[in-house]
Every structure is written in C-alpha cells, then in structure tokens.
Amino acid sequence: MRIVAVDTFDIRFPTSLELDGSDAMNPDPDYSAAYVVLRTADGAEGHGFTFTIGRGNEVCRAALEALAPLVVGRDIDDLGELGRRLTHDSQIRWLGPEKGVVHLAAAAIVNAAWDLTAKAAGKPVWRLLADMSPQEIVDLVDWRYLTDAITPDEALDLLKAAEPGRAERAAHVERVGYPAYTTSPGWLGYSDAKLERLAREAVADGYRQIKLKVGADLTDDVRRFALARDVVGPDIRIAVDANQRWDVAEAVAWMTALAPYDPWWIEEPTSPDDVLGHAAIRRALADVAPDGGRIRVATGEHVANRVMFKQLLQADAIDFVQLDACRVAGVNENVAILLLAAKFGVPVCPHAGGVGLCELVQHLSVFDYVAVSGSLDDRAIEYVDHLHEHFIDPVVIDRGTYRVPRQPGFSAQMHPESLRRYSFPDGEAWR
C-alpha cells in the first residue's frame, strides 16, 4: 500500500477541569493526542496518535509534519522497514536519538501504518501479529543495540517455542478476556470519600488490583492507603505510583513507611532514565513487605526506548515492564520490548489510560500472551475509565477484564466529531 497523504491534528481534552489524571508530578493534565491519518489513493485510512498531557502537543504535531515526507509517496508494505525508516533519518535522529518528541511522533505514524495494514487484512492488530511467522515477527524489530541482551536467533527460538500453543491461547483469551487493573480510584486530586467509593466499586466490578497515586505528602499517602486497604481487604492487590517524584533514598524511606499496607508494586519511584537508581531501590526494598518479601518495582510509561528497557532488565531493576503504546516507536519497538521481557522472564503490564492508550495496549498484551510470553501470570493491563467515548472501537471491560478486540485495525480511530470538537485551539471545546 502506498501512502498519498498524511493529515495531522492537535486534539486536546480539557481534563484539568476535573483533576482526572492528577498525580504528584502532573497536577493538571489536559489529556491530548497528536493525531495522524495516513491515506491511500483508494481511500483507505490508517489512524494513529501519540499521547501528551496538553501544552507542547503542537510540538509533537510539528514532528509529525517533519516525518511525513518519509511516508508520503512511499509504500508501507514492509512494516519492519517502515519502523527503521522513521527512526533512522540521519538528520532527524539527531533530535533524539530515539527519544522525546521525534520518537513520540514516530510512534503515531508507525501505529497508524499498523491500523491501516490490519484494516486491509480484515483483522485486529493483535491477530495480524499473532498470525505472523516467528521470522516475520523477528524482522519487525530494529536489532541495533539489543544483541548483548537478546539476539535475533534467540528471539526466533523463543517465538518458535510459543508457536504450538498459539491457537489454544487465542481461543482462551477470546473466551475469558485479559486481566485488567484500575487506576480510577487513586488520583491525587480526589477526596478520601471519592477514593473510598471508587475503590469499593472497583472490587464490586470484579477488579483484583487497583492503583493509588502517591508521592506528594507521606501523611496523606498513609491515610489514603490505609483507607483503601480497609475498603478492599487483604486479597486485592494495591499498587502505588509515585510518578517519578523521588530520589533513591527518598523512595526507599517512603516505601518503607507504606510497606505495612502491602503495596503490590511501586511504580515510577524515580527518574525513568535512572536504571541504576531503580536497581538500588529494588535491592533496598527486598525485604520490607509485611511477609518479609520484596516490594516490587515497576516502570515504563516514560522509558524512552528499547535500549533503556534492555538495561532495566539487565540490571534486575524492575519486576514489571510497563510498556507504553506511544512512547517508544509504536508496535515494532514494543515487539522488541515484549521479546526482551520474555527473555528475562519479567511480566509485561502495560501503561494505559490517557487518551486511547487502553485501546492500543490491549492488542499488544493479547499478542504477548498468544505468541510471545504465553503467560497471564501476574499480568494485567491498566484501565482508566476516561475518554473512551471518542473512539469508534472502544475497549470493552467486563468483570475486571478486557474483552479481546474483534474489529479490524488498531482500535485507534476517533469519531470525526471528536476530532472536530476537540481540535486545539479552534475546536468548539476550546473556543
């Protein structure tokens, strides 16, 4: 398929008005998408986006425009080559390399190409991936900088080992769904009463894990965590998320203080760039949990690329890989991250929420289960109940699980009316 035009959009939702999404580092986000549509001569469309939290979304859109000449007038049939094309332009690469705004924009375009390809194939993206041969999957990956941790041959072996069980696992996950956890109760801007109510509802709705934001004030965190634990009881996992608020020593002290309430993991305790910091925190929290066990460490939503995930795994720095559909360069780089995680035996629990991230990551987790890790153990996809109404094929949650998507594509397409109404700064929502 040849791309003949690329349209870009700056879409913003005024979520800061309700303090949805408020945390210790992000007090007032306006959930936004730098959104892109790839068009073919016969009228087919691939939709993709990257997620931001407001100001600067126009800079991501400028980066989409800078990358557009790499796809207009060219084929996207080889999706592996497309991924490398979008991240290896020698001049644009200087602006990262492979990180920040230009990488967010590459994610949007790569994901749009997957949406287009999957629609043409009449399959959801997870199925398109799961129907590929091990070699085809290996060929999606940019192997540069990975081979000291996993080689293409090792990845091939791993995928071949998982191949016999694919059909059975696909049938299973289509039947029972993929486990979810919910962050909806835990935003910092919510009152104690709202936290209690939403935590109670989460358990009633079938969730086995919830997540609380922490890191602004320890006294508040202890009170909120105690309330939540009291509401949900000892058997529901409660993860906590500091959104990069701490230095290493502060993270250890803070989490030691929260340990009596049995946190399932501490997410983003410090800078997402700090591999050695995460490793030090994880070592220090190895025996402070109520049962003398470890407090687990998780990160990923701001981890810039596969090279950083590689090191987090090499350094034994994390217990959970929280990949993000749009932070790294889309499906291709996430396939690399899934392969790394499988090699190191670390479960993947994707970051979601925001705008449309739940819609995207469900495809990656289902593919991981069907064709890569082959496991659901300790896996769960984040779920936040925001902004799904803007998508043509929104996620379906049932009793604490994601129902497996069935429509062709990447579930990435917004309603035309949403694109119009929330266009910044001229859409009706912003006038």
Next chain:
Amino acid sequence: MRIVAVDTFDIRFPTSLELDGSDAMNPDPDYSAAYVVLRTADGAEGHGFTFTIGRGNEVCRAALEALAPLVVGRDIDDLGELGRRLTHDSQIRWLGPEKGVVHLAAAAIVNAAWDLTAKAAGKPVWRLLADMSPQEIVDLVDWRYLTDAITPDEALDLLKAAEPGRAERAAHVERVGYPAYTTSPGWLGYSDAKLERLAREAVADGYRQIKLKVGADLTDDVRRFALARDVVGPDIRIAVDANQRWDVAEAVAWMTALAPYDPWWIEEPTSPDDVLGHAAIRRALADVAPDGGRIRVATGEHVANRVMFKQLLQADAIDFVQLDACRVAGVNENVAILLLAAKFGVPVCPHAGGVGLCELVQHLSVFDYVAVSGSLDDRAIEYVDHLHEHFIDPVVIDRGTYRVPRQPGFSAQMHPESLRRYSFPDGEAWR
C-alpha cells in the same frame, strides 16, 4: 531583568555539500541552529541556540515557541529558578522528560539568559560563573535525581576546596589558553590525501591530539588510522569516534582490531543511552592497548541529561565526560555535570564543532578549571574549523589552544547578516 519578547529563528547552513561533518551515522548533515533572542524593555538582548543537523530544526523552533510563554513577562534574575522553570512545566515535561526536542529548546533559552546576564554584568560567562560563591553555584543546579551520587553539601565542599586557587588558575588560563584537540582531519567523507594533509597541518599548528571518525568499514578504518599514525608519530594522541554505530560485541571486536595503532579513546562506541553497554565495552577493552593498558571510553554529545551522566559515572562506564553545551538544559545542567565529573574524578572534554558549540563550551571548560575540577590534566576541548565566521565573538585558537574569551556574554551571538542569509527556507542561501 524582565523579558518582554522572545524571537526564534530556524538557521541552517548547507554543509552537506562539502561532506564536512560526515561520519558513520551522519553522512550528510546540514549544520543548523534553532536560535532564540530574549529581549528586555531597555533593548538588551540575550542570544542562544541549540544545535541540530538539518531536518527537524523547525521542530526545535516550535519547542522554543512552546517554552516562550514561560519567560515572556517574567524575570530571569534567579538563573537557577529559570532552569527549573523551563524543565519542570508539568505538561511540557511529558514530552521528555528532560530529553529530546523540549530539552534542546530549554538549552537554547537557558543559554540565552546566561548571555543576557553576562552582558549586563560586563563579563564573559565563564567569569560570571567563576565569580559566584560556592553556594550560588550549588543553587544553579536542579538536584532532583542526583543525590544518590552527589549531594548539594558534597558539591559545596568540593567548590569551597577549589576556591582559594581560583584567581591563580584564572590568570594561568588567560595567559596560556585551554588545550584543544582537532577533529578537522578525520571526517569519513574525506579522501586519504586530505586526511594526511590535515593531520600533518594539525601537528604543525600545535595540536597534541586529533580525532578520526570510524565505524563504517573496518578495512578503511585500519588504513586511515595507520596513515594518520604514520603522519603524526607516536606522541600525538589519536582519538577515534564511532558515532553510536556499534552493538557491544561489535565495538569490542572493532576496537581490538584498531588497538595496534594506539587509540587515545573510543568515542560513542554504541547508543548514548546504553550505560551498561559502555561499561561492558570499557571492561572488555581494559587490556588491549599496545602497552597492555586500556582503551579509554568517551561519550556525551548525545547523553540526554544529568541522570544519564550520573549513571555513566556510577557504572565506571567512561573515562571522559563529553558534555555538550546545548544537548542538556544549558549552563545550569552542565554545572551539575561538571560537579558530578569532579566528584568521580573523571576529566571533562566537551563535545564541540557543529554551529557555535566551540564558542559555548570554552566558557564551561574554563570555569571547570578555575572553580570546579581545578585541573587541566587530560582535558582538551574539541575544535572544528567550521562556521565560526558567523559569530560576533568567535573562538580564537592559537598553537592548539583556545584563547580565553574576554567579551561580555556567552560568545553565542551570530551576525545579523548570517541570521538573514541562512534562515530556512527563505534565506538567500536556501532560495
């Protein structure tokens, strides 16, 4: 001083026509600057820029426009606060955090504020810094994420210990200059004859170190290195630079093959994000040099921020810190990096070349010598003889040393005619 307006420019030089700056990853750069002018009500101007290599420079300019509201109408008297203001906007931070396009743009504005402040003080930036008290210097730094490696108190002690020798070292460096090395002979696109001629001229000009680009073809590299060694003799240091071309094992094999020619350091052997990869390469090259010694490892021009430098030092991954004036968030973050390097006892040899990088980093190295590390041992600033004619206060090189800058400001200001002629896409040079 209050900023009343911010002007931005997309400046590009068509350097790809001559293959100046060509290396294994960047075959055809058009050296560019996303350039900013801060203006006060009384007509004072602070000039700053970030360096890119062409396409995407307009994305950096868009990021400058996104950051401009953080300075227009506000004071810049507290430069420490200014640095944190430009990197901590909660919505824009999402696009990094502290890396890529938004960080490049923050660098340009922070540096412009230093230019403005130094002009108002009637001092070059290095002198403005070197006249600050240890506490004032410590207060410039964003300490978040650093305290597991160096605390503000440790930095204060280090600066106080260097304080008594400041005046003597300032007089010394003003008299003899700061050592330089030259990359001019070594671009990959140059013929063997041009390499030989330029290497010979470098030694005649007084340089004690040159640098060659490597990494595209091993046979070529061996031939070029042997030629260069033959021309300059055994006593001139020859560094080599792979510009991120290799995986870990490839770096070790390639450098083992080049070891007989006695490389002084290998620069950017692999991804700038790969702390553990650099550490592994450095360990593997510990005893392959001709005298049984180590091949030293250097990196920095693409290292995203202080958190990454911190880890490179914590992991014993590098022998030289190659800070860049515009990759991290300007003077302030580079002060943090100088303090980290001093704490770990690793020499700083700044990345330069490009557009105006030589002009900026000389201030940082002179400040380092006068007030931080207090040493010139194994220090040298990169020098490339390109594009200096566009600057009002260009570097002055004499017998292989940088003469210390004396004009007020950051040596960052381009001639108005250069800003006009090389404006992209409408300047005369691009029409």
